[in-house]
Amino acid sequence: MTDTDAPAALAEPTTRVRRGWTSLLFVANIGLWLGIYAPIQVLLPEQAELLNAGHKELVFGVVTGVGAVVSLFANPLVGLASDRTRSRFGRRHPWTLGGACVGAVGLVVLALAGNVVVMTVGWCLVQAGLNGMLATLTSAVPDRVPVEQRAQIGGLVGISQMLGTVLGAVVVTVLITSLPGGYVACAVVVVLGALAFVLRTPDLALPKSWHPSNRWRDVLAELWVSPREQPDFLWAWGCHFLINLGNALGTFYLLYFLKDAVHYPDPDTGLLIMMGLYGVALVIGGLSVGYLSDRSGRRKPYVYLAVLVMAAAALVLTFWQTWPAALAASPLLGVGFGAYWAVALAILTEVLPAAQDRAKDLGVVNIANLLPQVIAPLAATVILANLGGYPALFGAAAIATLAAGVLIVRVKKVR
Secondary structure, three states, X not given: XXXXXXXXXXXXXXXXXXXXXXXXXXXXXXXXXXXXXXXHHHHHHHHHHHHOHHHHHHHHHHHHHHHHHHHHHHHHHHHXXXXXXXXXXXXXXXXXXXHHHXXXXXXXXXXXXOOHHHHHHHHHHHHHHHHHHHHHHHHHHHHHOOHHHHHHHHHHHHHHHHHHHHHHHHHHHHHOOOHHHHHHHHHHHHHHHHHHHHHHOOOOOOOOOOOOOOOHHHHHHHXXXXXXXXXXXXXXXXXXXXXXXXXXXXXXXXHHHHHHOOOOOOHHHHHHHHHHHHHHHHHHHHHHHHHHHHHHOOOHHHHHHHHHHHHHHHHHHHHOOOHHHHHHHXXXXXXXXXXXXXXXHHHHHHOOOOHHHXXXXXXXXXXXXXXXXXXXXXXXXXXXXXXXXXXXXHXXXXXXXXHHHHHHOOOOOOO
């Protein structure tokens, strides 16, 4: 296939996106991340404790781990399906809205769950729907944003993840304090954010004459990205995986950390304070690094900086399990994660193998964001019970983060 043969939907974008489009993508991402992280940070741990107080860590780990396995399949499969969709409404929008609706149904199931089995089913629906939505929203960046603008947009995507997390904590701890009400509120926000983006932004459709192979072997083969043929993609994927593994190890059990190690009198409020500090720092890191990276055209030096700062945050909590240490670590983690996300999406979209497989390949990239949700709860359960408790958990987070900096050195296409 030559550039002249490719449909307009597969062309490399050259026109800078405007603030209206960026704002709507931002809103949709806030809804998405609120729907994922408000349950992970607050609602699921509280529900696990209500259903089985004596084994709350195990219940939380099993539910989130099973849900994360579902997400590993949902993300690339929905991405692959959207790459091949020839609807007159576009390739991505039908899947974005459909994913939001499935995720909302799952959140309602969680609101009604009276046992661990129903709780697990509800969370699996949430992960299936919202990770399908994630695949299509992420692919909107290489679909619409030129390379020289991607770090700034990537920074805003990272900020939306943080803001969705912080707003989710506010919604379910301050505005709506009942467990069922919190889940329903998350469902409403998810659907409204998706509707705003789908109804107000364009989505180029593939022409009816575009006929990709429908043989199942060819379809399954498309899910594979050869490390030998695409080494930069492999190294960037590995870096992204380790960054997210370190972040997951360091953040998944913060509510229990404040309750059981720090002995903070009001853990919900403490978590909200930490997320607020984290959020402000993340905005500063994301916006400043996104601007500097696009202006200089350099990406990797900012990854090195982000890795060092995030590892420092984890090491603070490795050696000091106190409230002042938690207050110091939160902005460090925020500014580091914001700086990383500002350049991460730019790096990852610049090493994608083929324009016609953008959403599928980004679905594979998103596995690096999702696989830690499988590994971290199970690993953290073992570490907390047998390998040294919270100091060992945060030490493992620091090691994973520093290892990410080693892998990014191997990426050759990006400076």
